Amino acid sequence: MTEQDQTLLDQGQSGGEGGETEPHPSGLPNELASDPTVQKFMGEDGTLNTENLAKSYVNIQSMVGRDKIPLPKEDAPSEEWQQVFSKLGRPEDPNEYQINDPDDLPENLQLGDDVKAQIKQKAHELNLLPSQAQGVYEFFMGLENNALQQQQQQVEQTAQENEQALRKEWGNAYDAEINKAKKAMKSFVPEDVQDDFLQKYGNDPAVIRLLNKVGNQISEGSLKGESTASNFTMTPQEAQRRIESINHDKNHPYWKGEPNAVEEMKQLHAAAYPSE
Secondary structure: OOHHHOOHHHHHHOOOHHHOOOOOOOOOOHHHHOOHHHHOOEOOOOOEOHHHHHHHHHHHHHHOOOOOOOOOOOOOOHHHHHHHHHHHOOOOOHHHOOOOOOOOOOHHHOOOHHHHHHHHHHHHHOOOOHHHHHHHHHHHHHHHHHHHHHHHHHHHHHHHHHHHHHHHHHHHHHHHHHHHHHHHHHHHOOHHHHHHHHHHHOOOHHHHHHHHHHHHHHOHHHHOOOOHHHHHHOOHHHHHHHHHHHHHOOOOHHHHOOHHHHHHHHHHHHHHOOOO
């Protein structure tokens, strides 16, 4: 049979069962369904996600009519990039930035206008938008504020621990011994630097003990003539030494039962063993 003798039926059979292309599950033409852009909206089973496709279309339509900012090439001159940043919203002048302190920023952390001017200049050099510059500033000052609060908490905790140690050491005489240290400090530290001195050493137990020792030496003469009530201001160690002295002195009035001496011994015991 020649080609001219072939019937239409013969031509249809020549392709076999695979001669016709099956339709795509999405219902789109195969050429369109195979496009990479359309493939993004296809499910694993090949069906079209019409909801996502519609959202994408709405988003594209919302961009219609807006100004477009073409990106310069990698080797483009700096001037082209400056135009891009200006269109994005970077101020033309560094002074146009508004650098505001957070509401909870302590006064001692607030920066002066000269420092803020340097921040604005650097923000402009880095092509930051106003919101970015303010955000970076707030983040950094927040870190500074947290560090300051932690430092203050540490100072307060150390002061409490030092006070507890001195109270344990001096017992009921704590207030009196502290006053002696204060008097020594006022006697030897010039008045115009006393605040700075207290700021640096006011919680240092070694310095307080040293000042207390000086204060004791200054007032030693006046302490000798005090009544037995002054035993309440003795440190435990001083009271214990006094008790030991009385115990070894059998001629002391205490051993004769004199009321004042007996009362003195009671006070000495209270000062020597404050926790009992």
